[in-house]
Amino acid sequence: xxxxxxxxxxxxxxxxxxxxxVLAVIVFFALPDxxxxxxxxxxxxxxxxxxxxxxxxxxxxxxxxxxxxGMGAYVTGIISVKLGVTDxxxxxxxxxxxxGLLGLLTGAVIMRMHGLTQLMLxxxxxxxxxxxxxxxxxxxxGADGLAGVVVAPVxxxxxxxxxxxxxxxxxxxLLFVCWWLxxxxxxxxxxxxxxxxxxxxxxxxxxxxxxxxRLVIVYTVSAVMAGLAGAxxxxxxxxxxxxxxxxxxxxxxxxxxxxxxxxRLYGAFVGPIVFLVAQDYLAKQFPEYWFxxxxxxxxxxxxxxxxxxxxxxxxxxxxxxxxx
Amino acid sequence: MSAVLQTAxxxxxxxxxxxxxxxxxxxxxxxxxxxxxxxxxxxxxxVNLLTGRLEPTSGSVMLGGEDVSxxxxxxxxxxxxxxxxxxxxxxxxxxxxxxxxxxxxxRRGGAAKWWKPASAYKEVRDEALELLASxxxxxxxxxxxxxxxxxxxRLVEIAIALGLRPKxxxxxxxxxxxxxxxxxxxxxxxxxxxxxxxxxxxEHDMELVFRFAQRITVLVQGExxxxxxxHEIEHDPRVREVYLGxxxx
Numbered sequence: 001x002x003x004x005x006x007x008x009x010x011x012x013x014x015x016x017x018x019x020x021x022v023l024a025v026i027v028f029f030a031l032p033d034x035x036x037x038x039x040x041x042x043x044x045x046x047x048x049x050x051x052x053x054x055x056x057x058x059x060x061x062x063x064x065x066x067x068x069x070g071m072g073a074y075v076t077g078i079i080s081v082k083l084g085v086t087d088x089x090x091x092x093x094x095x096x097x098x099x100g101l102l103g104l105l106t107g108a109v110i111m112r113m114h115g116l117t118q119l120m121l122x123x124x125x126x127x128x129x130x131x132x133x134x135x136x137x138x139x140x141x142g143a144d145g146l147a148g149v150v151v152a153p154v155x156x157x158x159x160x161x162x163x164x165x166x167x168x169x170x171x172x173x174l175l176f177v178c179w180w181l182x183x184x185x186x187x188x189x190x191x192x193x194x195x196x197x198x199x200x201x202x203x204x205x206x207x208x209x210x211x212x213x214r215l216v217i218v219y220t221v222s223a224v225m226a227g228l229a230g231a232x233x234x235x236x237x238x239x240x241x242x243x244x245x246x247x248x249x250x251x252x253x254x255x256x257x258x259x260x261x262x263x264r265l266y267g268a269f270v271g272p273i274v275f276l277v278a279q280d281y282l283a284k285q286f287p288e289y290w291f292x293x294x295x296x297x298x299x300x301x302x303x304x305x306x307x308x309x310x311x312x313x314x315x316x317x318x319x320x321x322x323x324x
Numbered sequence: 325m326s327a328v329l330q331t332a333x334x335x336x337x338x339x340x341x342x343x344x345x346x347x348x349x350x351x352x353x354x355x356x357x358x359x360x361x362x363x364x365x366x367x368x369x370x371v372n373l374l375t376g377r378l379e380p381t382s383g384s385v386m387l388g389g390e391d392v393s394x395x396x397x398x399x400x401x402x403x404x405x406x407x408x409x410x411x412x413x414x415x416x417x418x419x420x421x422x423x424x425x426x427x428x429x430x431r432r433g434g435a436a437k438w439w440k441p442a443s444a445y446k447e448v449r450d451e452a453l454e455l456l457a458s459x460x461x462x463x464x465x466x467x468x469x470x471x472x473x474x475x476x477x478r479l480v481e482i483a484i485a486l487g488l489r490p491k492x493x494x495x496x497x498x499x500x501x502x503x504x505x506x507x508x509x510x511x512x513x514x515x516x517x518x519x520x521x522x523x524x525x526x527e528h529d530m531e532l533v534f535r536f537a538q539r540i541t542v543l544v545q546g547e548x549x550x551x552x553x554x555h556e557i558e559h560d561p562r563v564r565e566v567y568l569g570x571x572x573x
Contacts, residue, residue: 202413
């Protein structure tokens with residue numbers, strides 16, 4: 001299940017790769033009461049996918065990815081509430097551009113660094129964004145957040161309803177497009193060179209590759225996707241608050257991806273589902289201690305299954321095949 | 325014939341410590357040249373000055389008649405200066421084929437394309453496979469580099485460098501750390517390298533040097549002690565004193 005990318009990889013989409021999409025359609029019909037929750041899960045899958053692209057493939061370590069998520073969330077909120085831009089496509093476009101620009105500007109500096117310096121700088125960017133959102137109350141509403149976000153019907157036909165039917169398809173559609181683009185990218189020569197940078201940056205430089213430029217490009221692409229995910233969150237919740245920015249959502253995202261499996265493309269699908277469903281269930285059962293359950297899950301994965309949940313599946317499949 | 329790689333009065337010092345002193349060196353086209361010297365003679369410093377990892381204190385490096393002293397390593401690579409590393413510097417978790425293909429793609433200029441899958445670039449893959457075949461490791465193309473025996477990993481080092489089609493190739497101890505039974509393979513591979521590439525080999529193993537090199541330069545304490553054919557070097561009393569005396573008893 002771990003994707004062998006590179007110059008000898010077969011890029012054809014395998015039947016197992018259609019399973020998540022089939023499952024998503026089944027969920028729509030089978031669990032009509034959970035569509036809002038479903039839209040939320042899809043949003044976080046897109047967010048996790050954007051992180052997997054830079055962390056799992058290019059090896060960029062970040063604890064500040066929420067900066068782009070928050071940027072996307074706030075831009076959609078602000079242009080809707082303050083400027084009256086309600087078209088959902090325009091909102092996505094504005095959020096993508098803003099997050100992409102932020103990714104390009106900060107990436108141009110951060111991608112020159114390595115290891116801990118890189119990590120601290122990503123954290124700093126997210127912290128600065130959080131503080132700006134907190135202080136610029138006339139734009140963002142500060143700690144109160146921004147309520148009353150209006151999203152016009154998609155193409156003038158599909159209203160964002162109370163049950164989340166439209167939101168669900170809207171999120172699923174965007175996720176599908178992004179997944180398809182990411183998949184193309186990781187199978188391409190560009191994707192192979194990202195793998196090379198993750199494996200050995202020094203050698204990539206020694207074969208004449210413009211390493212920093214490549215990293216800035218992929219960091220910007222990832223920022224755009226995170227921004228889109230942020231826009232989705234605002235569109236489906238119709239409010240945006242400070243909880244989309246800063247360290248906590250960045251860390252939570254990292255936890256989701258590690259749970260699912262880093263650098264596996266579909267780890268970004270499995271992780272958020274497990275995390276958010278567990279959170280939903282645990283928060284109902286043990287409202288005060290639910291985070292303890294998540295922590296336990298993470299410790300178990302880190303100790304016993306470095307490849308995440310998908311890594312465990314790989315191991316089981318290999319065992320079954322070995323026996324038969 | 326004019327030299328493809330040349331240094332003039334090349335100096336490098338760290339504070340009061342001089343590690344390269346007035347090195348005048350020339351590598352002829354198609355040369356098989358060895359650089360030897362006792363530990364701490366400044367061989368690695370010299371290589372780093374040539375490739376641009378270190379900046380010289382004074383003096384110049386000329387590549388193909390052009391002064392490249394101020395250029396970065398990447399730019400020197402583009403101008404035809406390839407190298408291998410003393411300690412394996414590979415893409416450990418990637419396949420042998422990908423290790424070589426990455427370099428080939430960089431040289432051809434298609435390494436940043438992102439729309440078509442990498443496997444659609446047949447010309448890159450074929451060139452990489454040909455290179456592996458020329459070094460006798462084509463059968464291992466699909467294996468992960470880290471799963472190869474050390475000797476074969478050394479060959480992958482060389483294959484990556486060759487994929488850049490260098491005019492000059494610096495081999496930094498190509499047989500370092502390779503067990504005796506595997507080193508014969510490396511010697512064969514070195515003997516079969518394309519004749520038009522000028523090669524400078526930095527090596528400890530005297531047997532390898534005398535088999536491979538047509539000319540030898542001896543470096544002692546950052547200075548060129550002497551240069552000559554293997555025969556001249558072997559019988560030079562100064563060399564015997566500082567170097568071969570200890571190695572060739």
